[in-house]
Structures are given as C-alpha cells and as structure tokens.
Amino acid sequence: MFDEDKGLYTIGTVAELIAEHPETLRVWERNDLIRPDRQGYQRKYSNNDIRRLKFIKYLMHEKGLNIAGVKHLTSMYFCWYKQNCKGGANQSSHVPVNESKACWKIEGTYCLIASDKAEMCKSCDMLRNCSIL
Numbered sequence: 001m002f003d004e005d006k007g008l009y010t011i012g013t014v015a016e017l018i019a020e021h022p023e024t025l026r027v028w029e030r031n032d033l034i035r036p037d038r039q040g041y042q043r044k045y046s047n048n049d050i051r052r053l054k055f056i057k058y059l060m061h062e063k064g065l066n067i068a069g070v071k072h073l074t075s076m077y078f079c080w081y082k083q084n085c086k087g088g089a090n091q092s093s094h095v096p097v098n099e100s101k102a103c104w105k106i107e108g109t110y111c112l113i114a115s116d117k118a119e120m121c122k123s124c125d126m127l128r129n130c131s132i133l
Helices: 011-018 022-030 047-061 067-075
Strands: 037-039 042-044 088-090 109-111
Touching (some): 011 022, 022 047, 047 067
Antiparallel strands (some): 037 042, 088 109
16 A cells, blocks of 8 residues: 655655745745655655645645744644544535545645634534524
8 A cells, every 4th residue: 555644755856846946845844834754864755745735835825824824724734744634524515525535635625623613613504593693
C-alpha cells in the first residue's frame, strides 16, 4: 500500500508542482503551516504535504488570508497533521463525504470536527428555524 505521508519530493520539485518559490515554502514551514520530513538537512515532502500546500496557497491567493489567518484557520482543523481523520462535509449539501479523507484534501468541504463549531451552525436546522433569534 502506498503511504501518502512518506516524504518523497524535494523542495524544488514541490515548488515547481504548486507554482510557488522554494523560499515561500520555507516561510510557510517556519510559520508552522507545513511540516515536511527531513533526511539530514534536506526537506522531503509527501503527497499529503502537497495537498496541504495547495490548500494553503488557495487560502492565501483565492481567499486573501495572510500567514496568521491561515495558521489560525488550519489550527481549527483537527486533522491538519493527524492521520485517520473522519473527513468533512460538502459545503453545498452538508452531507458527509469520504470519511477516509481529511476535509482539506477534498475541495469544497469543511471540517466536521473543527475546534470552532460556529461555521457549522449555519447548517443547523434548529438554529435556522429559531424564532428567538
């Protein structure tokens, strides 16, 4: 079985794959957004690291977050560095998706077990139909 968390790729290869400068990846690492494996002094990125990097890039370039914003948001993802996450739910239907994949691995999903449950309140029928609010 292929290990998605095994460090295989060098920083140059990964930087080229995600169209970012290698120094950008180093900055993200220094800010604890990513934790690639090390073999001596050389960073080795896994397939899951590449998915994390793409998600970080999306948050920064598409959503306009800075490093502090990305760090705060990813800290709420229970599964950011944890293996065997329960997965996420589809944003449009709020239906759980593939439970074998973390939500940051599948575009258009949110975390089902995020530390901050406020984002999930929008999908709650009781809150939506509450007459007190």
